[in-house]
Amino acid sequence: xxxxxxxxxxxxxxxxxxxxxxxxxxxxxxxxxxxxxxxxxxxxxxxxxxxxxxxxxxxxxxxxxxxx
Amino acid sequence: xxxxxxxxxxxxxxxxxxxxxxxxxxxxxxxxxxxxxxxxxxxxxxxxxxxxxxxxxxxxxxxxxxxxxxxxxxxxxxxxxxxxxxxxxxxxxxxxxxxxxxxxxxxxxxxxxxxxxxxxxxxxxxxxxxxxxxxxxxxxxxxxxxxxxxxxxxxxxxxxxxxxxxxxxxxxxxxxxxxxxxxxxxxxxxxxxxxxxxxxxxxxxxxxxxxxxxxxxxxxxxxxxxxxxxxxxxxxxxxxxxxxxxxxxxxxxxxxxxxxxxxxxxxxxxxxxxxxxxxxxxxxxxxxxxxxxxxxxxxxxxxxxxxxxxxxxxxxxxxxxxxxxxxxxxxxxxxxxxxxxxxxxxxxxxxxxxxxxxxxxxxxxxxxxxxxxxxxxxxxxxxxxxxxxxxxxxxxxxxxxxxxx
Numbered sequence: 001x002x003x004x005x006x007x008x009x010x011x012x013x014x015x016x017x018x019x020x021x022x023x024x025x026x027x028x029x030x031x032x033x034x035x036x037x038x039x040x041x042x043x044x045x046x047x048x049x050x051x052x053x054x055x056x057x058x059x060x061x062x063x064x065x066x067x068x
Numbered sequence: 069x070x071x072x073x074x075x076x077x078x079x080x081x082x083x084x085x086x087x088x089x090x091x092x093x094x095x096x097x098x099x100x101x102x103x104x105x106x107x108x109x110x111x112x113x114x115x116x117x118x119x120x121x122x123x124x125x126x127x128x129x130x131x132x133x134x135x136x137x138x139x140x141x142x143x144x145x146x147x148x149x150x151x152x153x154x155x156x157x158x159x160x161x162x163x164x165x166x167x168x169x170x171x172x173x174x175x176x177x178x179x180x181x182x183x184x185x186x187x188x189x190x191x192x193x194x195x196x197x198x199x200x201x202x203x204x205x206x207x208x209x210x211x212x213x214x215x216x217x218x219x220x221x222x223x224x225x226x227x228x229x230x231x232x233x234x235x236x237x238x239x240x241x242x243x244x245x246x247x248x249x250x251x252x253x254x255x256x257x258x259x260x261x262x263x264x265x266x267x268x269x270x271x272x273x274x275x276x277x278x279x280x281x282x283x284x285x286x287x288x289x290x291x292x293x294x295x296x297x298x299x300x301x302x303x304x305x306x307x308x309x310x311x312x313x314x315x316x317x318x319x320x321x322x323x324x325x326x327x328x329x330x331x332x333x334x335x336x337x338x339x340x341x342x343x344x345x346x347x348x349x350x351x352x353x354x355x356x357x358x359x360x361x362x363x364x365x366x367x368x369x370x371x372x373x374x375x376x377x378x379x380x381x382x383x384x385x386x387x388x389x390x391x392x393x394x395x396x397x398x399x400x401x402x403x404x405x406x407x408x409x410x411x412x413x414x415x416x417x418x419x420x421x422x423x424x425x426x427x428x429x430x431x432x433x434x435x436x437x438x439x440x441x442x443x444x445x446x447x448x449x450x451x452x453x454x455x456x457x458x459x460x461x462x463x464x465x466x467x468x469x470x471x472x473x
Contacts, residue, residue, distance in 0.1 A: 029181065
């Protein structure tokens with residue numbers, strides 16, 4: 001079974017907060033409002049669509065998804 | 069020092085590719101066909117007006133310029149008929165790297181989603197109080213009686229100044245960012261009045277700190293050092309000026325859209341979960357804010373030479389209508405799934421208040437639809453638009469209830 005992982009590139013993220021709104025299970029914010037993936041970025045089964053949505057709505061193209 | 073005297077005597081634009089002017093009435097009334105035409109014929113237009121300025125209309129080019137802080141400086145962020153030296157400073161929006169980051173980090177924690185959530189209930193109450201005032205009349209001006217009053221009162225409360233001073237703030241912003249683009253004297257009058265007001269508020273906080281944004285900015289530190297009064301004043305100018313006519317325009321444009329497209333209003337009432345994508349789509353399609361850059365080193369964008377000394381109008385609203393980036397760019401699709409719009413800018417100058425603006429816009433549309441689900445434009449009265457840096461409706465005459473069409 002393949003698994004999905006999300007990753008926020010901290011050099012690209014500017015804190016638009018779209019990922020946290022669209023997939024709060026997968027992303028968290030620091031004290032400046034910049035995003036990072038929760039834990040190691042593993043996407044639990046059933047949340048793949050939310051991960052895709054977060055990626056597709058990041059204005060800075062800061063979110064990457066890898067399938068392992 | 070140059071004194072501008074062009075007020076009211078602007079020659080009409082003949083060729084938008086070589087002589088564009090965002091103060092032309094055609095741009096004010098409907099800029100979208102102008103941008104569409106330029107995007108396909110001359111994607112980086114130029115004008116000798118404003119002492120020389122470029123206008124990119126493709127998303128890709130707007131993005132490239134926003135990211136290139138080395139050649140495109142934020143020391144000037146408004147395209148005016150004249151250039152002030154030194155330009156008015158409202159950091160961090162007027163700061164470049166490396167100074168920019170530390171300045172922005174003073175403000176960012178004050179506008180994170182958790183902080184904004186705290187003021188949502190009072191924003192909802194405010195919206196309802198505004199609606200109470202015209203509810204029995206069956207008609208209102210959604211721009212003047214509703215949208216205009218939401219952001220100005222919210223930011224006044226956050227700053228810790230009287231809500232009733234909002235009319236003053238709106239006048240100064242009109243003078244600095246709208247009329248002041250072509251009239252230096254009016255711009256200076258507005259700026260001086262705003263400076264006197266904020267300087268007095270800063271002094272009050274020095275003696276007696278309060279739990280408000282002015283106190284937090286005044287006590288802000290970089291590397292353990294307190295901000296100078298000049299820096300604190302500049303940052304407060306930004307906080308006062310940036311969140312008023314911008315969000316007013318966004319709320320007004322959303323209600324203007326829903327009045328003209330009642331099926332979207334009905335759908336939002338029936339499917340409230342669509343509100344989030346609808347708000348993003350309104351921000352994309354009716355983005356109110358353009359910013360500018362000064363070209364400080366010659367550059368090339370998509371093969372087009374860009375000469376130093378010119379300004380660049382970063383028309384985020386034009387980028388948001390680029391069909392190469394957004395399928396059906398001219399259609400407003402309230403359940404659009406993929407929407408990387410640039411309404412809040414791109415790169416390091418992402419709008420600090422974007423979480424606040426989104427909250428205000430969402431709450432204002434939600435509370436309106438709860439109270440006034442059926443409404444339409446009043447065909448007897450015109451919709452009017454602001455001019456210049458921020459574009460949004462300044463009059464949206466609405467009929468509702470028994471008076472509705």
